[in-house]
Amino acid sequence: MRLKFCLNCVILLSVIHTSFGWRQFWKGRRTGGNLGGAFGHNGLSAEIGNLPPEEWFEQLLDHFNPTNTATWKQRFYTNNEYYQPGGPVFLMIGGEGAATADWMVKGAWVRYAKEHKALCFQLEHRFYGKSHPTEDLSTENLVYLSSEQALADLAYFIIAMNEKFNLNRDTKWIAFGGSYPGSLAAWLRLKYPYLVHGSISSSGPLLAKADFKEYFEVVKDSLGSYSGDCVTAVQKSIQQVEILLKHRVGMIGLNDKFKLCDPVENSIENPLDISNLFESLAGNFAGVVQYSDDNRSTKTKPMDINDVCRIMVNSTIGTPVDRLAEVNSLLLIQSKEKCLDYKYDKMLDEMRNTSWEATVAEGGRQWTYQTCTEFGFYQTSDDKNLVFGDRFPVEFFVRQCVDFFGKQFDDKFLEKAIFRSNANYGALDPETTNVIYVHGSIDPWHALGLTKAVNDQMPAIYIEGTAHCANMYEPADNDLPQLKAARVEINKFIKNLIQS
Numbered sequence: 001m002r003l004k005f006c007l008n009c010v011i012l013l014s015v016i017h018t019s020f021g022w023r024q025f026w027k028g029r030r031t032g033g034n035l036g037g038a039f040g041h042n043g044l045s046a047e048i049g050n051l052p053p054e055e056w057f058e059q060l061l062d063h064f065n066p067t068n069t070a071t072w073k074q075r076f077y078t079n080n081e082y083y084q085p086g087g088p089v090f091l092m093i094g095g096e097g098a099a100t101a102d103w104m105v106k107g108a109w110v111r112y113a114k115e116h117k118a119l120c121f122q123l124e125h126r127f128y129g130k131s132h133p134t135e136d137l138s139t140e141n142l143v144y145l146s147s148e149q150a151l152a153d154l155a156y157f158i159i160a161m162n163e164k165f166n167l168n169r170d171t172k173w174i175a176f177g178g179s180y181p182g183s184l185a186a187w188l189r190l191k192y193p194y195l196v197h198g199s200i201s202s203s204g205p206l207l208a209k210a211d212f213k214e215y216f217e218v219v220k221d222s223l224g225s226y227s228g229d230c231v232t233a234v235q236k237s238i239q240q241v242e243i244l245l246k247h248r249v250g251m252i253g254l255n256d257k258f259k260l261c262d263p264v265e266n267s268i269e270n271p272l273d274i275s276n277l278f279e280s281l282a283g284n285f286a287g288v289v290q291y292s293d294d295n296r297s298t299k300t301k302p303m304d305i306n307d308v309c310r311i312m313v314n315s316t317i318g319t320p321v322d323r324l325a326e327v328n329s330l331l332l333i334q335s336k337e338k339c340l341d342y343k344y345d346k347m348l349d350e351m352r353n354t355s356w357e358a359t360v361a362e363g364g365r366q367w368t369y370q371t372c373t374e375f376g377f378y379q380t381s382d383d384k385n386l387v388f389g390d391r392f393p394v395e396f397f398v399r400q401c402v403d404f405f406g407k408q409f410d411d412k413f414l415e416k417a418i419f420r421s422n423a424n425y426g427a428l429d430p431e432t433t434n435v436i437y438v439h440g441s442i443d444p445w446h447a448l449g450l451t452k453a454v455n456d457q458m459p460a461i462y463i464e465g466t467a468h469c470a471n472m473y474e475p476a477d478n479d480l481p482q483l484k485a486a487r488v489e490i491n492k493f494i495k496n497l498i499q500s
Contacts, residue, residue: 051101052104054075054076054130056076057074057076057123057157057160058071058073059074059157061133061144063156072131072134074123074124074133074153075123075124075131076123077101078104078119079110080120083119087116088119088174088197088497089118089120090118090120090121090174090176091158091174091175091176091196092121093176093181093185094124094128094131094181095178095179095180095184096125098130099122099124099129099131103122104120104122107474108472108475112494115491121161125150126145127142127366136354136355137356137358137360139406142369145369146370147184147370147374150184151188158173158192172197172198172497172498174196174200174497174498175200177199177200177204178468179205182202182204183206185200186201186206189432189433190426198435199432199435199436200490201437201438202438202471203440203445204449205375205448205449206448206449207422207427208376208377209448210376210378211380212377212447213379213381215444215445215447216282216286216388216444218444219282219286220387222292222442222444223289223308229313235388236321237312237320237321238278238281238324238388239389240320241281241321241324251264251265257325259328261342262341262342264277270344272396272399274342275396276343277391278392279392281324281328285388286444287331289467290443290468292305292442292467303334308327312324351365351404368400369405372401372405372409373413374418374421375421378398380392382394398410398414430458432457434457434497435457436459436490437460438463438471439451440462440465440467441463441466442466443466459493461489461490466483471483471486
């Protein structure tokens with residue numbers, strides 16, 4: 001269910017743990033998906049009671065080839081605790097991470113369900129979590145992984161649940177999703193309006209785009225909300241890394257400062273390694289900004305914009321590059337990593353592993369495939385005058401598509417794939433009705449979504465000062481007033497959908 005949506009949206013949790021610090025946030029997606037746990041910073045509490053069990057739905061492998069009758073088992077969860085006959089059905093859409101039972105008993109949508117006496121389902125996205133349509137993640141099998149197949153999965157599931165629970169034709173299904181599932185929520189209403197009465201689309205990107213340079217522009221602006229000095233310090237720190245890479249003594253110093261897994265002097269002639277290094281350093285700030293104070297479930301409160309900026313403007317720590325190293329060290333500790341891995345070949349070997357037991361089976365390989373075949377969404381920085389420099393242009397990411405999945409997945413293939421997605425779903429001009437679009441100003445993904453109402457049938461809520469999917473989490477007393485107000489507006493929208 002996670003951009004768990006809201007991928008993440010992006011990376012990798014290992015069965016046999018390895019120290020790849022850069023993989024905790026990659027391509028705009030955090031390990032496990034872009035939607036976190038539902039319980040808030042205190043984690044699980046005694047009040048939640050028993051979690052619903054896993055259930056399994058027999059799903060078609062290929063909805064668009066009638067001669068392919070193969071099926072597989074798709075995981076889902078049910079909560080009928082609040083349901084009263086005649087009430088609506090709420091559907092939480094799974095995304096680029098595993099679906100989890102905690103979201104069936106906590107989160108803003110559960111509060112809405114209690115009020116409106118809704119029956120609740122959560123359907124895990126094909127190829128993520130335990131929903132394994134094929135024997136492995138080979139490129140040949142990943143052809144069955146797409147947003148279109150996922151939407152058809154949802155449609156078939158809705159039809160089956162209507163029959164199983166003997167729901168009458170007037171029953172109103174309302175879809176919820178955050179990050180990539182936020183996109184799916186809108187597209188589900190677009191493609192299957194006779195099955196879904198309305199949708200709440202949170203932090204969902206609608207515009208497929210290869211060169212998503214706006215992402216780091218929002219990161220810069222969000223850091224600037226603390227102070228302009230923070231942005232200046234970050235830019236100077238990146239420039240100082242460039243200077244240190246020009247000298248052997250400087251390179252040796254970088255190994256120690258940034259706890260690099262491999263000596264950078266051995267990679268100085270490998271531009272792919274250096275690009276990975278700079279993307280990792282930029283990703284430190286991207287990950288903090290994207291999830292800053294979002295109420296996701298963690299044992300300890302993650303670093304936020306204020307935390308990293310306090311470090312970056314603190315001259316007593318040392319030069320800007322020393323402060324950058326301090327941010328990196330703290331984030332390695334937070335993610336329980338011993339060192340920062342930036343070697344491209346290591347990444348390549350890992351991403352080519354097609355086993356369901358592989359580290360990348362957590363979602364990294366699958367989501368990367370979707371970016372290469374549908375969306376792009378590559379967070380680039382390709383100009384020396386930008387805050388994060390020029391080391392990871394769009395070509396760097398297209399190269400990964402080719403190296404991970406094959407020669408056919410080149411820039412021309414990606415261009416056609418993105419055109420197809422935008423033509424299929426309408427990009428920033430979707431013909432949806434009964435869909436509300438919700439975004440936070442701090443969240444970089446809002447740059448690819450609808451932040452202003454198009455008409456009464458397509459309202460939008462733009463929440464100043466909030467991050468990715470912030471409106472979806474369990475409400476807290478210290479939530480910003482505008483976040484509290486947004487949840488009230490969303491509930492009012494739901495009420496109108498039910499009564500309409």
